[in-house]
Amino acid sequence: MGGASAVTLATALLAGVLAGSGTSTASEPSAGSGTRTTGAADERGTGSAAGAGSAASGARVGADQVRMVYERFAPPRAINPPRAFTYDRRRVPAGAGIRVLQRAGDGKTTVRVAVHGLAPRYRFGVHVHTKPCGLRPNDSGPHYQNVKDPKQPSTNPRYANPRNEVWLDFTTDAKGNGGAVSRHDWTFRRGEARSVVLHERGTHTGPGHAGQAGDRLACVSVPFAGSKKGD
Numbered sequence: 001m002g003g004a005s006a007v008t009l010a011t012a013l014l015a016g017v018l019a020g021s022g023t024s025t026a027s028e029p030s031a032g033s034g035t036r037t038t039g040a041a042d043e044r045g046t047g048s049a050a051g052a053g054s055a056a057s058g059a060r061v062g063a064d065q066v067r068m069v070y071e072r073f074a075p076p077r078a079i080n081p082p083r084a085f086t087y088d089r090r091r092v093p094a095g096a097g098i099r100v101l102q103r104a105g106d107g108k109t110t111v112r113v114a115v116h117g118l119a120p121r122y123r124f125g126v127h128v129h130t131k132p133c134g135l136r137p138n139d140s141g142p143h144y145q146n147v148k149d150p151k152q153p154s155t156n157p158r159y160a161n162p163r164n165e166v167w168l169d170f171t172t173d174a175k176g177n178g179g180a181v182s183r184h185d186w187t188f189r190r191g192e193a194r195s196v197v198l199h200e201r202g203t204h205t206g207p208g209h210a211g212q213a214g215d216r217l218a219c220v221s222v223p224f225a226g227s228k229k230g231d
């Protein structure tokens with residue numbers, strides 16, 4: 001199948017974005033140059049591209065489950081809604097791109113996010129949320145927590161911390177590229193991790209407002225693989 005090679009390519013692309021510097025790799029579709037023709041093949045290569053600039057795929061590589069999503073942000077619209085919403089076109093312009101790659105297996109989860117075309121030199125708070133994106137910024141629900149805080153919304157650092165939640169805060173470079181990676185020794189409960197949300201500032205860690213990061217600027221729906229049964 002083409003899945004494994006597509007995933008390998010995606011990893012290489014992410015590495016290119018994450019490397020960050022002013023030079024974009026030849027294979028990265030649009031991080032630097034503004035042209036996006038060269039990268040078309042990698043999107044199509046998954047065999048499940050849903051249209052220009054939009055792709056999602058799932059695969060198994062060895063014992064690991066892999067999910068990969070690439071989307072371009074678009075403003076909310078009720079008819080034919082996008083999978084990636086921007087609620088703030090100043091900091092997340094329409095047409096900016098986001099790629100999310102998840103690997104899960106052996107009781108561990110790795111999530112990588114890479115973006116291009118966002119506001120330059122800007123600190124975004126970024127987390128995995130429990131519901132898909134929607135027309136309203138809050139549709140994506142609360143943060144995914146491995147151990148759920150009985151008190152919601154959760155602002156207790158015992159629960160709202162980057163070990164119990166998936167935080168992917170990053171600061172964009174001068175070109176608006178950025179990315180982050182998280183690793184956890186647990187896996188998602190199936191169907192309970194559904195999106196990645198970009199917030200207006202880096203994530204707080206102190207008591208009373210831990211996990212908070214200001215307004216939700218943008219959101220991409222991701223059907224994260226989960227191997228753990230729900231509670």
Ligand SMILES: [Cu+2]
Nearest residue numbers: 126127143197
């Ligand atoms: Cu969040």
